[in-house]
Amino acid sequence: MSQLPKRIIKESQRLISDPVPGITAVPHEDNLRYFQVTIQGPKESPYQDGLFKLELYLPDDYPMVAPKVRFLTKIYHPNIDRLGRICLDVLKKNWSPALQIRTILLSIQALLSAPNPDDPLSNEVAEHWKRDEQDAIATAKEYTKLYATEQ
């Protein structure tokens, strides 16, 4: 493992000292490029009261390439598939090295507030959303209760 770039160290420190409300990101002890992330479901969204676990990995070429992020908690969302993969432009084509872990996680949080069934990753969920939004939201809430709330 090559030396950790200064930027990563800086970002990690700031994530801990000045955390984003509703988001935690903790680097793994053995691999400082691997982060364990939690995102609280935004209020007034089907994911409210849920706590979603994610993993985030910074590839060697970061920040020239985007981090790799994935939901670990099961979630019903038109832009997130069954494996937790996220369809988000800033993680793909629109990545810019000026973006950071913090901004990426904020974008994901925003995605939970505003699902975008027109640019779906999971076709089934997206169609459900388009066909009967209320019913889809209900399922999402159910999922949240089932998988993302501690009981």
Next chain:
Amino acid sequence: MASDQPKRPRFFDDRLEQLDPDEDSPKKVKLFVSDLASDEESPSREDLHSDDEFVLFQSEISSIVTNISETAIMRLYDKVKGHSNILESALNLFYDQPETFTETDESKRKDLKEIRTIESKINNLANQRFTEKQKEKYKYIGTLVCDGWCSRPRVQKIQYGSRLNISTPPKSSPAKTSKKKASASLVRLTIPDTSNQNYQREVGRLPENIAKTISPLIEMGIGKFEVTVIFTDQRTIRMGDSFLIQLDCFIKDSAFTSPDSEHCLTSDERKDVLKKGAKELDTEVLMRKKQKSLFDLFQLLGLKELTEHNKLEGENSEPVNLDSGSDNEDEKAPKSSTADHLDLNQLNQFYKSAQLSHEKVHLPDTTPNKTAFSLDLRTYQKQGLSWMLRREASYSLIGNPEGSQDARLVNSFKDHDLNKLHPLWKAYKWPEDRSWSNVKLSENSHDSSFSSSKEFYYNIYSGNFSFTKPLLKNASKGGILADEMGLGKTITSLSLILTSSEDTELANESNIPNDYAYKTTLIIVPMSLLSQWEQEFDRCNADSQKRCFIYYGNETLGDMKQLLCNSKDPPVVVLSTYGTIQNEWARGHKVTDGNLLNEGLFSVKFFRIILDEGHSIRNRSTKTSRSIFDLKASRRWVLTGTPIVNRLDDLYSLVKFLRLEPWDNISIWKHFITIPFETRKNLDQSLEVLSAILEPIILRRTKNQKDEFGNPLVVLPSKEVVIDRLKFNEKELTLYNWFRYRAETTFKESLFKGTVLQSYSDILTHILRLRQICCSIKLVGNLFKDSFMEDDNFTLDQKLILTQSDESVEVLASFEKKMEEEKLGPDEIISIKEGIYKLYPSFEDTECAICTTSPISIEDCMITECKHCFCIGCLMEHFEFQQRKQENEVLCPNCRSKISKLRLFKTHLVEDSERGYSVTLFHPYGSSSKINALLRHLKTIHETKEHVVVISQFSSFLDLIQAELSKYKKEFKVMKFDGQLSLSERQVVLKEFNDNPENGGINVLLLSLKAGGVGLNLTNASRAFMMDPWWSPSVEAQAIDRLHRIGQSKNVNVVRFIMEGSIEEKMLKVQERKKQLGEAVGDDEERRQRRIEEIKLLFNDDE
């Protein structure tokens, strides 16, 4: 058959013709008195008084010719006296012309039968004497089975077991022995005639190679040979047929002399001879002939020298190997044709032998006393100290004070050293007597009384033999410590000085010679190492009484006797330089006409002299070497990592300095080492002798050598070498492809025409050009035109290729044109600049969004068209990544507006302006990809504060790097080390490099690959960058070893820059190939062929 005899054609008897002054008689008779017998007789006769000789002659002849008158005897004696074998000659004369010697009538003429009986009497007499002598005088040394080839047709079968006689044609007179004749050796095999045992019939000859070897031995009367036929397959043998014979070899007893009576030319004698103009003394010619023949004979017999380690094996097994006898000398002859230089393999072989023998000898540790020596030695250094003490015969100092188990070992050293065989003598084991006469006939006629002693000794120089062991007397004290660079030769020798600082043998003697500085060691070092030695001495020395005196500059000349010999506490060490010694010596010669001064270093005899970097005296005829030879001392040491720089004679100087007898005599050295090596005849022999000479006096350890427990001698921090593959930028690629096309065309054309070798250097120049472009396109073109033109290493054609920049400029023009369209117009530039100045009154608040550095340093800052700031490296990397993704447009990381490399601005520090900076348009293709990559790496290193060595083979490239790095004065302190620096400048640069800069920046040393010279220690650095690959991987490895050596405390990281898809990648393949094949094998032709293959590899696109 018997009836033919009187008329026997003369040509059968050529031997007698020469003995007989009047040779007209047809009735000449051949006598069976072999040459050997006559040789035996002649010396005894010479000793006799002439009167006595006559009496003897009279009695001998009258016992054969019964009725010969006294007058006839007198007359005969007059005729034959002075002949080597008067009896034989007289008889010949007598029977050839009996009428001359007989006064009486015809009746007294003997008929043939009577003659025969007389002859047989002579023969019996001679044989009897002969066998007597043989019984007491010859020692069996071996048996050879070989072919004899028939020179006379013969009807009868030669019986198995027939004894043949052996003879050489006698030399008529020295005048007649022209060179031609001397070289054609001839040994005849004769057989007694069946009908007449006394008549010898020639049946055949010995093969040329054996004849050449043994005929001088027969002639000189040193050897005797018995021939027995052991196989013939034909009933009748014809000319040219061969039959198998057994040749038993014996050495004459009198050849064994006492080793003390040895005649060996002293150098003075030799000088005299040279003055007289004679090339060689006659005795020396003879000696050499003898020595050569014996050596060859030993080879043929497979007699093997008894050495220390085969001695034990030899007790049980038979050392004489009959099968391995024949002449494989030709096979041994090397194919190489390179002058007198050693090739690398030979050198390795030689070094290996210097190492091996010492691995076998278990050296005890000697820990220097803490009160004398303050450092801790490594184990191998302690062993080195033991070895040095042993070489000085200071046995009592070896081993640890409390360790008694070493005592026996030390005693065995002592015994061994005192019983050392003289190096010119070799020991051989007596072979078991397998001669025909002993085994088959059980005659046991040979003297076996000596078999009680198991060995005999043979002098390889004079060819003499001895029964007793010749000992080496006056062994010189000292030797060569040739540990590999970085193993601490300095420390080891200082431990020797401090452990044994004065001549204790003299301590009890009252009358110490008044010019003997018996408490002082003189150390001679290159000027640049003077202060280093002084520092090391102070570091090691624990005894405040002991001091070190620098004899250099103004301190020179002065009453050394007073200072060193008559003072109560003289300095333990006098440090001086080669230059000082040489100056003083030259001055001494001028002032006192050859007598050295009464002052200064030459006026005293030192206890010990140590030469550091001892290869400085490798040329024995330089003033420096000659002055060093003239210094007086009891003990002498040479420290050098490279005892042989490029030729064997380099060692002679060291041997001469060490006064290693007898090898310090140049004629002996030349005879055994230089001449056999240069003529390539006995190459193995000369290397063997060489290792035999050096084995006891040289100690060499290498870094990767293992100790007795299998651990490496030196454990270094780890070393990691990674290859960083870089991409050309567009401009570089354009130029590279153009040059590559040209190079390939040239190569393919010459390959097609078969003229690769003729245009070899041109092709190499093309390749050189490509390699330069890989480094920087600035290395191409007019910029360096002048330097190429002045360089005589290039031919005019090559210079033209190197300076063909006009065309390359054209190539670039089209590229530039494309760029032009993208460029900003002048108005745009001005407005953007103004915008930037407005936006950024200072740079304190800037942050690079990519690496989060804040603020961005002004030297490092790039501003986009959209006026966002980034570090230059970060932004370039961003461009690279985006282009790799085949994105047509590269967007600003901050605002996602389109950006282009050609539309960027660079900030510059301007100290005295209000703003403190200025901006200019950025030129993206200005500095090379490699330099950019280097900068990128250096930036990360800047944080870890490791010092850096940047290595390139192009000094001009280092200049470019220097220019680029000097823009970052705060971060890097840049120094350059190349071949143009003088010795003192080098020292300054190295000292600077080894000090840490005050501002906390890092040191960057730009090192030219070839200038990485002697003793360069760069352990202060732990990072290295190889800017360009070299053909030979070992050269690169050596450069890296400047960092990765003893003293290095950190892990060493090396980055090698390689341009992707370029000739550099192919060079890596060539390196790989070289690693597998080994570099130094083969002759010129092979090497050339290999080069061609390498070039093919370079232009091979298949992979």
